[in-house]
Amino acid sequence: EDQVTQSPEALRLQEGESSSLNCSYTVSGLRGLFWYRQDPGKGPEFLFTLYSAGEEKEKERLKATLTKKESFLHITAPKPEDSATYLCAVQALGANNLFFGTGTRLTVIP
Amino acid sequence: DSGVTQTPKHLITATGQRVTLRCSPRSGDLSVYWYQQSLDQGLQFLIQYYNGEERAKGNILERFSAQQFPDLHSELNLSSLELGDSALYFCASSEGDSPYEQYFGPGTRLTVT
16 A cells, blocks of 8 residues: 655754655655645645656755655755645556645744 | 636535536646545555546546546545545646646535534
């Protein structure tokens, strides 16, 4: 059974304090790993897709990396506007749907 | 703005009732996905339609059904509503048959009293 575990559940950072969010996954065969950002009361916003171990993608202060068992979302010098819940999801080989983790709620304090 | 629209934004109804949620995908997107998000269970995939045909089914209850119309908009029908059906319901769309780069709508908040 597909499983996605995100840690920590919540993270408070000072503005400028870099950190990483973790997404551990178990899937029969990985077709893709996805990162989304969700603001309160809004729909998730697509950030990245990673397909193979060793792959990295960057967008502004965010960098996502992928290994065979987990993915990290690195946040460099975060700003208060980076405060959101970050969701990780996997797509298994042969599947048409995404399986989401429960997210990490990030708060960046000015 | 993702380009995906959902109506209504809020819905309050009583147990046992039936409601219909509507979703219009981004222009050019052929796939529509429905998700349920509750506080205790996170984002759960319900069902996917691609160009009018059902493509994938997740944890969708028998009381729930969906369809995608020729103009590609989709409707999610929830019947015999229970208190536990209270949640945010999201629709997402993607260009092809795969969930690569899904775009989510703003959601419909359903409250069952």
